[in-house]
Amino acid sequence: MTPATRQAAGLRTSRRTSRLSWPLTALLLLVAIVWSGWLARTQLRGEASVIDRLETATLDWRLQIAGPLAPPGTVAIVAIDDRTVTAEGGYPLARGRVAAIVAAIERSGAKGLAIDILFAGSGGSTSGETGGGETGGGEAAAGDVALAAALARIPSAIAAAATFDKAASSLVPMAEDVLSPAALFADAARVGLVNVSTDAGGTPRLMPMLVLTPKGPMPSILLAAAGLGTGGEAALSGDAVRLGAASRRLDLGWHLPLRFHGPAGTIATVSVEQLLTKGSDPKLAGKLVFLGVTATAIGDNFSTPFDPQMPGVEVLATGAANLIDGTALVRDAAVRRIDAGAAIALTLAAVGLIALVPLPIALAVAAATLLAWLGATTIGVASGVWLASVLPLAAMLPPAALAGSIRLYQDRRLARTLAAAEAALRRFQPRALALHLAGHPDFLMVPQERSVAILFVDLAGFTGMSERLGASRTRDVLKEFHTLVVEELVPRGGVVLNFMGDGAMVVFGLPEEGDGDATHALAASLAMIAAVRGWIARTGAETRLGGVRLGAHYGPVILSRLGHDEEQHITATGDSVNVASRLMEVAKSHGAGIAVSKALWDAADVAGLTPPESWEVVAIRGRAEAMTVGLWR
Incomplete structure (x- = not known):
């Protein structure tokens, strides 16, 4: 192999191993x-x-x-807000007043009621969020009875709250203790836990449908309330909640992923003060109503994707709407x-x-x-x-x-x-060939026949110039000429196979054959003659060159490697090569700068190219048949 071939093989090996090894x-x-x-x-x-x-x-x-969800049509909120606290003279509200609120919700036609208030204790006890407000024990007991009666008249669920060991971890929440409502109220309504599962930033993400407590499994208030007024109950079934014919898929540990409808107030909300004043409100008709506290600095608030301060009762109402309407996020x-x-x-x-x-x-x-x-x-x-x-x-x-x-x-x-x-x-082969050999080291190991455009060019008067200038300066002039050949022909697709003193052999269609080879060869020939003539004009006083001659032909050749197995070069051989070389003689004998065969002209797209000044039928030395040749002078 030549150094070029060995380099090509080395490049090929490197490229095969550019990926990581299989092990x-x-x-x-x-x-x-x-x-x-x-x-x-x-x-x-x-x-x-x-x-x-x-x-x-x-x-x-x-x-x-x-974006936010549309407000739900199945759930509404009755809020103990700032107006209510002001009107009632403070908080907590007396249970007799809560009984009046429940009665007003019933009169409004609500299908069910869920209360986010812990009614712990009785008879005026203040151990829960509401537990008193009455002025005497008898009045407090009467308020308890009234509230229990009001709860019994409407399908309802009331709050319990669990406490947890923060160090403990389990898929199904395990409570250390449960704060339950008084038995009087628990007998009149369903009981559900109001605990929500928040992330590290305090945002409610999941609502546990079931909590394991020392007293046994307890449902969430959402599970307890979802079926209110429908004649059925929401029930866990496998990894889902069955709600009538509908099924809502749950996350691990029977958690419901929450999806909020928007900022606070998106869910229809009625003030307790307004409700008590009017006695009822049609906005509550046919809906599951959540009663809870939204007053400033009293109720619990949570950060959500749409609001940094959402009341806890609206978080619960959101979960209920997700469960009833099927709008919860699915993450099972x-x-x-x-x-x-x-x-x-x-x-x-x-x-x-x-x-x-x-x-x-x-x-x-x-x-x-x-x-x-x-x-x-x-x-x-x-x-x-x-x-x-x-x-x-x-x-x-x-x-x-x-x-x-x-x-x-x-x-x-x-x-x-x-x-x-x-x-x-690249020092041993033209750049195009070098790159091709780098990827295809076996290129032309088997000779190939293809049609290409061949171009020969040499200088007239070179021998006399060499005698006048001497070897060193002649080499410099040749270097300038060869540079012109490369700069004019290579960018147009030519590959210089050989520099022969004052001449060069250039092939268009190597290493790969292209549809525009003949066109590129013609365009390059015209450009080459103009460039060399300009160069001769600039250096004429010293070189006294007689001009430049160029012969070009298009036809079949054999592309192959010639030489010894260890010393090879790539070349083109065949009659087409001889014809292109002889066309320089035709150009000289007719006083022309360029001579091209009719075969090259016919193979090219000549639109926009300057046509030959004349067409001549000439004999080609060494060939029996004459050829039609185009000449430019």
Whole structure:
């Protein structure tokens, strides 16, 4: 092999190994499986992690992009607000007054009532949020009786509250203790827990449908109230809530993911003061009504994606509307399996691409895939499905960064090797051939026949110039001439196969054949003659060259490697090569600068090209048949 061939083979070998080796790729994929599999396992099991904090933050963004839900038509709120507290002379309200509120809600035609107030104790006890307000024990007892009677007249659910050990963790919440309503009220209404599950920032995310307590399992107030006024009860069935014929899918541990309708006040709200003044309100008719406190500095408030201060009673009403209307976010075991599968698949795909595909392409595809998943999660949330956005990102980035770092190091090392090898290769072959040989070291090991355009060019008066200028200056003049040949012909698709003293052989159609080879050869011939004549004019006083001659032909040739197995060069042979060479003689004998065959002219797209000044039928030395030749003088 020539140095060129050996360089080409070296480049080919390097390119075969530019990807990571199979053992290293397998090791990186194993790391990716272990890492993403561990994260997927935490997702499937619902284990708390830092990822959850980031996930809830991105959930807020996606909810804001999706926008708020329309106000529900199934749920309303009766609020003990600032106006009510002022009108009643303070808080807590006497239970007799609460009984009047319940009666007004019943008169309004509400189908059910859920009360976010803890009626602990009786007979004027103040152990709960409301427990007194009456001036005497008898009056307090009467208020209790009135409230119990009012609750009995309307399907209702009242609040209990659980306390938890913050250090304990389980999918189904386990309460240390429960603050329950007095038996008088518990006998008149269903009882449900009002606890909500918040994230690290205090935003309610989930509503537990069931809590394990020392007294046994207790339902959420949503579960207790959802079926009020319908003749049935909401019940847990597998991983869902059955509500009549409807089924609402739940997250692990029987949690309902909340989706808020908008800022505070989005759900229809009636002030207690207004309700008591009017005696009833038609806005409550046919709805499940939540009674609770919204007054400043009295009721509990939560931050939500749409409002930093939402009253707790509206959070509960939101959960009830989600449960009744089916507007809750869906994040059950099936969705979590999709999350886990996406995390593992995206991670393996990213690592595999980085290991085996060119790094820029791999990174672009991996980023596009991840963005597509993030887009899918945004669309999912808008459609009511809570797909994880952070889990695949957290699963993908560390293994991908590791693989990318290793690949970047290897690619940079190979790039330096390739640059040095290609620079050396270009010294032995034209650039187009060098690049082609780098990717195809077996190029022309088997000769190929194809039609190409061949161009020969030489200087007139070169011998006399060499005698006058001497070897050193003649070499400088040749260097200038050869530079002109390369600058005019190579950009137009020509490959200089050989510089022969004051001449050059150029082929159009090497290394690959193209539809425009003949056209490029003609255009390059005209440009070449103009450029060389300009150069001769600038250097004429010294060189005294007689001009330039160019012959060009289009026809079949044999492209092959000639020479010894260890010393080869690529060339074109055949009658078409001889004809192109002889056409320079035709140009000289006719006093022309360019002579091209009719075959070349016919093969080219000549639109816009200057036509020959004349067409001549001439004999070609060494050939029996005459040829039609176009001449430019």
